[in-house]
Amino acid sequence: MSRNSYSIGGLVTKMRNPDADLRFMALNDLISEVQRSGDQFGVDDATEHSTVEQILALMNDLNGEVKNLAVKALAALIKHVSESRIQTIIDRLVAFTASKDEGVRDIASLGLKTVVAEVTPGSPLAVTCCTKLAPKVIAQLENPASSSELLIDSLDLLSDILSRFETTVRTNTSLQTSSLKAITPLLSNPRPALRKRAVATLATLISAAHETTLFNSLVTSTVVKFLKGSDIEQLKTSVSLVAALARTAPVKMGKKAKDLVPLIIATLQKDDDELKEVALQSLEALVLKCPTEVAPFFTQIVEAATSLLKHDPNYAGDDDEDVEMGEASDEEEVDEDDDFGDEYSDDDDTSWKVRRSATKLLTACISTRSDLLSTFYQTVSPTLISRFGEREETVKVEVWATYTVLLGQTKVWGTGSAAKEGESTNGRLKRKRSSDQMDVDEGPISQLRLQTPAIAKSIVKQLTAKSLATRQAGFALLHELIGVLDGGLETQISPLVSRVEASLKTPDSGLSGAATQLKIEVLSFLGLFFRTHHLKIFVDELPKLVNLLVAAVGDKFNKIAAEAFVAATDLVKVLRPVSPSVSSTSAAVVPQINALYAATMKRLTSSDADEEVKGKGIVCLGTLLFHAGDQLASDYDTSLAFLRDRLKNEVSRLNAVKVVGEVADSPVCKGPAFETWIQECLVEVSALLRKVHRPLKVASFACIKALLSRSGSGLPPAASQALLADLQPLINDADINLLPLALETIATLLSTDASTIAYVQNSILPRIYELVQSPLLQGPSLDALLAFFTAFVRAGAEPLPLVQTLAQAAESVKKTVDDSGTQSGMQSLATSSRCIGVIVREAPQVADGIVKEYETIIQSSSSSSASIILGLLTLGEIGRVVDFGSHKKAFNKIIEHFSSSSEDVRRSAAFAAGNVAVGNSDAFLPPILQLIETDDKKRYLALQALKEVIIHSSADSLAAISDTLWTPLFDNCQAQDEGTRNVAADCLGQLTVLNPAKYLPQLQARLSNKSRHTRATVIAAIRFTFTNESSSYDELLAPLIVEFFKLIHDSDLGVRRLALSSLNSAAHNKPHLVRDHLTTLLPELYGQTEVDESLIRMVEMGPFKHKVDDGLDIRKTAYECMHTLLDTCLKEIEIHEYLGKVLAGLSDEEEVKKLCYLMLVKLAQIAPTAVTQRLDDSVPAFTETLQTTLKDSAVKQETERLAELQKAALRCMVVLNRRASPTNTPKFSNLVQTVVLAGRFASEWKELAQNAVQWDEVDAMEE
Template sequence: MSMLAMMMNYVKIACKDYSDDDDISWKVRRSSSKVLAAIVGTRHELLSQLYQSVAPALVNRFKEREESVRVDVLQTFIVLLRQTLVYGGESYVTRENDHEPKRRRAIGPSESQESPKQMLRNLVAKLSRNLSKQLLSKSIVTKQTGFVLLRELVTVLNGGLDNHLNTFIPAIENSLSTSSDVSHHHSSTNSNLKIETLSFLRQLFKVHPPQVFHNYLDRLCRPIISSVEDKFYKITSEAFLVCIELVKVIRPIEYNVQTKTYNVQTLNPSFRSYILDIYNVTIARLSTTDADQEVKERSIMCLGVLISQCGDNLKEELKVCMPMLLDRLRNEVTRLTTVKTFTSIADSTVCASEEVKQAVIGAINEVAVLLRKSHRQLKVASLVCLEVFVRRYGNFLGPASYSRVLEELTPHISDQDLHLLPLALNTVVSVLRTNPQSLGAVYKDILPSIFQLVQSTLVQGAALDSLLVLFETLIATNEADFNKLLNGLIQPALVAEPGQLTLSKQAYSTIAQCIAVLCVISQRNCSSTVNDFSKKISDQKQSDSVKYLSLLALGEIGRKVDLSKHANLHVIILSLFSVPSEDIKSAAAFALGNVSAGNVGKYLPIVIREIKEDPKKRYLLLHGLKEIISRYSNEEGVKALGPFADDIWNILFDSGENIEEGTRSVVAECLGKLTLANPNKFLPELQKRLRSISAQTRGTVVTAIKFTFINQGQGYDELLRPLIVDFLSLIQDNDLNVRRLSLSTLNSAAHNKPYLIRDVLNQLLPLLYEETLIKEHLIHMVEMGPFKHKVDDGLDIRKSAYECMYTLLETCLDKLEIYNFLTRVVEGLSDQHDIAILSHTMLIRLARVAPTAVTQRLDEAVEPLKGTLTYRMKDNAVKSEIDKNNELCRSAVRVVVTLAKLAEHGGSTPKFDAFVRDTKVGQWGEQYNAYHIELESKEFGIGHGGDTMDLS
């Protein structure tokens, strides 16, 4: 550290100004800026220190008289900004069609005055003064680099120029009005300057409140709109993207997350001329037949935003432009963009004119037919568009349009594409809600596919949610069809053979959830349905398939409806705990738990009594208890479970000893969720048991903490934060199983709540790295008949440790000391198959975010990678072993291709260079070339020596 401090001090001295007499000091200053760039690009843990000492020096040197040095100084500051974006804590993203920036999930604690971002904010005023002067200089390269710097600045700070915008207005005007007719060279450089200026403006508009720009619209709109008319298509294309954001600034429409409504502001009459100017230049470009493809698409996008944001102020203009959009919809080249544009127009809150209505009526059949195309993006866009058309303009559509829509939707009601499926189901729901008369057509065309779909093993997540909404809508549309829908759902279970389940468990669960939706909506049919299922589960003649579905359905209904008036229901369910079928017993535990959740006061004492009195049923009863606790692991649950909490707590710990690991996992989940119900009481209780002499208890406790990470409340996090190290320190426990469970909990914390562990990683990382080491005392030989087999008891722990490292690399990158981390990754390259593949993945990721550090270790990676690629399988190896080895080799080749790209711009790596040459012409040469082409096509953004990382 002291060496680094001295180096930084020398560099700052070198950056001082010198006299003009015989000045060759610019070479020293340029070299010093490159050294600073290398430091900034590789030592992210010093960000705060860099902002204290280096950043002010760089800002002062923006006035550098030598152009090449000035550009290097600006580039160094850009590297600092990019490092801050990745390692500086919270960051933001914006999406193309959003009205406001969306905040990423916080990956760290709130910013303090000493945080890198706050120190950067404190520098903005001085930076703006110094940089604005350079942006008015004659040097085009300086201006271009300056606008790149500004774009990175507003991205990192999610704004930041609110009070300094006037400083940059002259430079923006100057850069966008620069003539490009002097010479070919100047034309090229001026075009690049314009593109960078426009790119900066686009980001500037995205991340600042619209009101900030309203006083400057006259000076901003003219040069932006004139850029749309530029002869160079790239400038025009970028200018259209800026116009899209500019329209949102002129007429902001903000979405209120709390009320789920749009806040529409009236367009300032003095701004209408800007909207008309943008409209006119957009229509002019859209009417040009020989325009570049990108320009065509972005002009359509711009027109869509104009209409969706300001359509109520363009009533006459809509008569001209809506027919034009319909024409573009029929054009194969522009139809995808036009479909998306129609979606935004139809969904607009300010544009519901007759012209738009007629255009939607004319477009709906065109869009529906596009579902037949093989172009997947077009299908997705068309389904989204159809749902919006039907939802917003369904009252104006005729029976023929509805019939066509349902006809085209039918092929997509299947599990062949699970991304298209929920979109198709949502559209059917909108059809039913806007036109209940379509119910007959839905039953005829769609319902047979639905009954087939519920039997799929793949329907879950968004697809399942949409399916449940569809059944809810079907029964709400016509409650008289209850039995018809119920029988259709039950039918697949009735054809099962005795003693076995013919559908997958996922299918039974899907069907049960659909039945529960029907019962919740149709209360008058609910009681009779529950009675019917009760009879089925107690009927000895019924097949296991029917009983299994009946139990799941009772559980799903009981979760939503109080079934306590069915007096003997729990007795019937409990009687099934002793049947031979494990599936039926598991379903009975699920049913008991969820029925109990519907009325805790009645059923929970029964469950507790049964656990105490009947040890043979304890495992199943604990599963039932888990269902109850899961329902009440929130603030409401404190009151509901309060009277029984102590009893449950003691029962769980009594059950945690001397039982199989599967049961302990259930106990741990119950403990974790019970802790969430009352953390003030139970979190200290868990902490006390960390010192238990029983390894089983310690393992249960550390696993229980893992199940609390599902909680999203700040209050619980504040209670857990000071205790988290105590729990995770069990990584160094004497018991192997406890160590493995602790690593799993650390991995879960890193994935779900990284902010809880970020500040204590310096204590946890040494323990984690220790578990990545191969420990010889855990390896022993096992004799299996005439054969001897080597068994490594530490393998599972090492694998868990590397999985944890992988997660930390994604969520806590700024808290990792890259060189130590990289050492363990390189060691993992020669470990067992799964660990080696994880190490390959991490090395590729590190090549992107820390290229300089990886470049320095390229030669070290040669031996393990070569060992993987040259390993010869035994002659008697089975196919699964061969496939596994080939997978590992392909993964290694991908790493070599990635690192070779780094080596092109790095230092001297003779050993690695020779290895790459051998790989290109060796056994894996063809695979190398294939991955190389793939990498080139993705435009892999590795920086040159770590100076210009692509962190987009």
């Protein structure tokens, strides 16, 4: 006997001990041993037999704790015992479930469920459960002698098996058929709870079954039969079954919707409230899960729901909106198992359940059909408003929630009209809106504005309810309302403020925190109220509102105080606007500003405020000073000193730096004390540049910019030098994002204080010369470097020594270029030349000498390639601003370098030639055009030179020569060389923008050219016209759109990709041109997202075969275009079809997956209901991505790419998980729990979730 068998045998002996504690301990030790040993656990057959038998015996133990632990022991052992023993366990537990002893039956059922839960899906044990356990469970279901309790337990267990082992069940057709046969008769069982379990199990079965035969059989033989009958109980059951099937098998149910929906609507005419409730719930499921298929019946569904929203046969009062609730009823907990049965007496009023279900159905309709917003405001909105005073509290809150959804949909899909209809009440728009958005139909917003007085009156009246949750829901609805309309409560100010006061003075009671949540909601509402309503509207209530805020700022609960500071900050901006100009402060406002200031300082200087409160309080103080600093000047010694001291506090300094920068920009803060404070803060903030904390450095630069702007030329030299000393360590490429901020700050100092030039010359300039050699210097960093040299020369620096030193600094780079021709070396030479160019631009008197020097270099046969490259690039930079008319030899030599053996020299020569021609087109443009027309070898370089001419010439000078340029460019459309065609296309596009009326028709004429090269070039040229912001030629472009985008189906893949790319550009820059044609374009675009197997080929690479998908670029570009349309043409997109294509892309290649992740995240924000209903459909694709593993031979790049892809998937899932729930999205929730949180992605998920919350907070602050 092995050692393990011996120790386990000892535990079995203890399990027989009369002492229950010892039996319990023995079981516990056994579980620990199994868990500790893992896969290494093993005992001989005799020990295994005795162990299993003894544990099964303990399931009849008199001690409850021992029985429960025996179940856990079986679950732990199930993976480590032989198949025969598993069969023994299953047989014995199944036999136990038939026991008349309720305790034994319950523990056996628990044991079986636990065993199933421990089996890994797809494992051999899963097959065993389906082939050994499931038939025994089905036999119990078919046994007429089985009790109701046993049937319920058996249905639960079978449902667990079907859902957990779905992959195995899908291939086991005999199990599917026998399950259907056993369960279907139970739908007629007289017990409601059992019928409900049967419905749930059938829904799970149909979801697991791959073929539709089973589903069709169930619908035809049972569902339709019941729905056409008159038995109320059968009608309830069948309607509930339709709802369950819609949730678990929406694709299958969608195909039967046309037959079933009319029958379900018909059941609403029956005089049975429970049947009405269930039918409404079924319609809700169909609307959510099969929106496209139920569309033909949508009007009937909405009419039925709207009608039943008023279903209140036992109440003889007036319209509900006139009812004032004296008390708020507690929400009832309803036993869902009784939905099928008549558990209430005739005296019980269950009509509220019908109204609640009708409201939820309307919510589903509104959430899924944003295209019908105008219709909803005509038909549904008035009825919802009339039910705002609903007497049943549960229904009332649901009605308000439905209207909140309607407002939310209007905000997403209808706010373009708000921009056009008018501004907010206080004369400003809360959000920027494009001119394109202003063109949308004004329907929804116009109708909402007309109904707003009734909405506001009804909701404000209901805010007296005793239920705190109800009041909170009311304020949430008002918050959403004014957020959509940028106002709207002008007629209800007095009663509204009274309700606000009552809610903010609600005493805290109990542990639920309901009062705290209510106050936070009210304060959040107040903040938005202040932002969207003009002061004159609520000025009479201002003292009361300020007193409420003052009290809330001092509240003992920090969350309330923090939210109060946010609301106070918004109020201050309204009390004293400073944009576009500073307004005077009225006598009524001054006391309120003083009161808010006193309360703010009192809380900030108290010892009981946490960091969140202090952070929001500092922002409020900054806003007070920015907007009303002149009114608070007498207390500068306290307020400004407080902010300055917070700069020294490690916890709060980041927030303080931002606020100090804001106060420094204040147009009203003035005086000697303020100027002294500016200089003191500059010293403190400058020192922060040496800190490691990067966000602090970024904030410090913004603050320093404001402080320098305010101090102007009055900054003491010592302060300037101290700041330069703090900036000096940052003049390197270690943090390329901070570098431009440092350089811009130095440039600002040079422009305001010329005395700093000496320090810069001695301490900063050496670092600058080192920096010029960095290959990382591009974009903003390069622009900032050029700005530095501009400021330095303007401040009085000698230009010639600068040029010479820059040339010397390039020497070390030259050797690198000569030896290897690296791109990094070329970048450094280009940087040097650009720096020299801006110096010459500021000091043109040195140009002639520099040109002669570099002319000599490019003409010398002894010059290295790097020297020639630097010379050419520098001559090009100078030639753009200096006329080379007296240096024609230099130009001729530049052209000679077109024949150089070095590609870098040739490219540099083309750059130089083009820019010299910019400075004198009459002299130097003709030779370039001649090369294009006559020299095949130099044509490409000449075109590059011409491109430089077009890019850098002014519009007027370019217009004068455009005809001269057009012909040689147009003739190159058919060039065989792709590079030549691309350059020609860019140039043609830029010229077309200058004279679209003349050039667009010429491009259009070649759209159908037989040459694919010509078509590609023309498309690329027209694409450029879409990128130009001007709308002057849109009328000329509009007729071309449809003809142009027919090339999406071009036979040439290159042309097709360019057409899609052009559509993307048009959708991004000129969406109004695309919008009217999307009905035609979208189906064609969606077609390009599908995988074309004919474009996939296998390429042999040595002993390996590599799959090449020539259609991948097409699909990627199509998805990029879809992504753009989501931003610019949202209202024209049928969201459900669009979502289907996005979900399909989750199974495509890596590049497409990443795009689809981004689109899903965006869709989750703008169409949350639609996304939630399809989350389970995304599970197979997410699972495959997360479970992908690489071979051991994978290279580092492959590993990094997979890690990046999986992180992108997780980031998307984090956002989607907010919409998920085990009830509505069981598969997605299970994926998160089993694959992510219980696997190797757990820590990464946690980090991503935390980051997502932080970004949400930032977004909320920016709104």
